[in-house]
Each structure stands twice: as structure tokens, then as C-alpha cells.
Amino acid sequence: MPWCETCERFYNPNSVAPDGTCSKCGRFIADPAEVEEQQSSRIPWHFWVLVVALVIYLGWRLVQLIEWLVT
Ligand SMILES: [Zn+2]
Numbered sequence: 001m002p003w004c005e006t007c008e009r010f011y012n013p014n015s016v017a018p019d020g021t022c023s024k025c026g027r028f029i030a031d032p033a034e035v036e037e038q039q040s041s042r043i044p045w046h047f048w049v050l051v052v053a054l055v056i057y058l059g060w061r062l063v064q065l066i067e068w069l070v071t
Pocket of ligand 1 (some may be wrong): 026
């Protein structure tokens with residue numbers, strides 16, 4: 001967790017400027033690459049793959065259920 005000595009407070013990685021500086025005083029407090037990674041990976045891409053797979057699976061089960069009800 002980034003710590004700003006000038007402001008004497010901890011910062012949530014999401015509230016640090018994208019270039020890794022303190023949003024209050026401009027002091028460099030975090031690795032920009034790390035901040036970017038933290039900000040862009042709030043919802044990991046594999047989570048959406050899992051959601052899509054689940055939707056397809058449930059859709060398929062629904063089709064099977066309808067077929068079972070009709071026949
Ligand atoms: Zn600061």
C-alpha cells in the first residue's frame with residue numbers, strides 16, 4: 001500500500017495518480033506499473049471467461065429442460 005511521507009497517510013492504489021504520484025502533493029509514492037496493474041485488474045479477464053462459460057452452460061441446460069418438457 002503506497003504511503004506518502006509528506007501527507008502522512010496511506011493511499012489506496014486506486015486513488016494514486018496513474019503516474020504513481022500522490023494526488024495531493026505530487027510526491028512520487030508508487031511504482032507506476034504497479035498502480036496501472038492494480039487499476040486495470042480490478043475485474044480480471046478470466047472472470048468474464050468464466051461468466052460467459054456459465055451463461056452458455058445454463059443456456060444449454062435450459063434448452064435441454066425445454067426439450068424435456070415438450071417431448
Ligand atoms: Zn502526498
